[in-house]
Amino acid sequence: MNKLLILLAFFSTACFSQWQLDAEKSEVSFVSTKNLHFREVHRIQQISATIAQQSKVTIELDLSSIESGIPIRNERMKTMLFDVANTKTATLSFTLPVALDSLEKVARYPLTALLSLHGKSQEVTLDMLLTPAADSITGTLATPVIINAADFGLVAGIDALQKVAGLSSIGHSVPVSATLVLTKS
Numbered sequence: 001m002n003k004l005l006i007l008l009a010f011f012s013t014a015c016f017s018q019w020q021l022d023a024e025k026s027e028v029s030f031v032s033t034k035n036l037h038f039r040e041v042h043r044i045q046q047i048s049a050t051i052a053q054q055s056k057v058t059i060e061l062d063l064s065s066i067e068s069g070i071p072i073r074n075e076r077m078k079t080m081l082f083d084v085a086n087t088k089t090a091t092l093s094f095t096l097p098v099a100l101d102s103l104e105k106v107a108r109y110p111l112t113a114l115l116s117l118h119g120k121s122q123e124v125t126l127d128m129l130l131t132p133a134a135d136s137i138t139g140t141l142a143t144p145v146i147i148n149a150a151d152f153g154l155v156a157g158i159d160a161l162q163k164v165a166g167l168s169s170i171g172h173s174v175p176v177s178a179t180l181v182l183t184k185s
Contacts, residue, residue, distance in 0.1 A: 018185045019100050021049035021059075022136070025181040028061055030147070033171035034162075042068045042077070049180065054099040059180070061090040076164060081157035082118065090117040094126065100182065103132045108142060117152040136183045144175035 028044045046062035063082040068074050078084045094113035111126040127142040149155050149172040162170045 019051040019054065019137075019182045020185055021047065022181040022183045023047055026179060028176065028178045030174040030176045032174055034165075034167050034169065036169055040068060042066060047180070049182070051100065051182065054101055055096040057094055057096060059092045061092070062088060063090055064088055073165075076161055080160045080164070081154060083157070087118055090115065092116075092124075096128075096130075100137055103130055103137060106131045115147070115152075117147075118154055120152045122151045136181055139178075139180045139182070141176070141178045144177045146173050146175055148173045 023046070026047050028047055030042055031039050032042060033039055044061045044063065044065055045067050046065035047059065048062075049057060049059045051057055064078055064084040066074055066077050066082070068077065092113050092115050094111045096111070097109055098107070107130050109128045109130065111128055113124050113126050115122055115124045124145050124147070126145060129140045129142040131138045131140070149158050155172060158170050158172060161167075
């Protein structure tokens with residue numbers, strides 16, 4: 001009887017699909033505003049994710065992979081804003097209301113997630129659109145998430161960037177957009 005239970009336990013866990021992030025097809029970006037009217041797009045180029053029990057998702061953003069299109073600005077954002085020497089990653093954790101393997105059609109879910117950034121954690125609301133395909137699911141933020149620098153202790157870094165760049169202003173909140181592609185292995 002014990003051998004049968006062990007065998008059943010092995011097959012029941014082996015049958016579950018493993019989901020992994022396709023980092024090549026995934027993207028997280030945000031838009032900053034300087035001097036009141038000028039907008040610039042920035043991307044986090046290295047993203048990883050873990051999926052537990054097919055519904056608990058943790059996304060890690062490597063802040064040292066920031067790409068703004070200007071190398072000196074990338075370096076300044078890494079050191080003066082994100083302080084990657086001390087805190088290299090931002091983490092977003094949430095639980096989907098449905099197991100990934102059971103998703104059969106496009107669905108939109110409002111979710112509460114925990115964002116940990118620069119040593120501080122804050123709940124954020126995500127409006128996720130999940131689109132299943134044969135061997136993948138694409139999760140897209142249906143509406144951008146607005147991140148306020150003050151909530152994560154980033155205002156001093158923004159002020160330092162503004163001063164070193166000789167700008168009259170840099171906005172303290174940014175809209176963040178994301179598309180994450182998960183594939184079955």
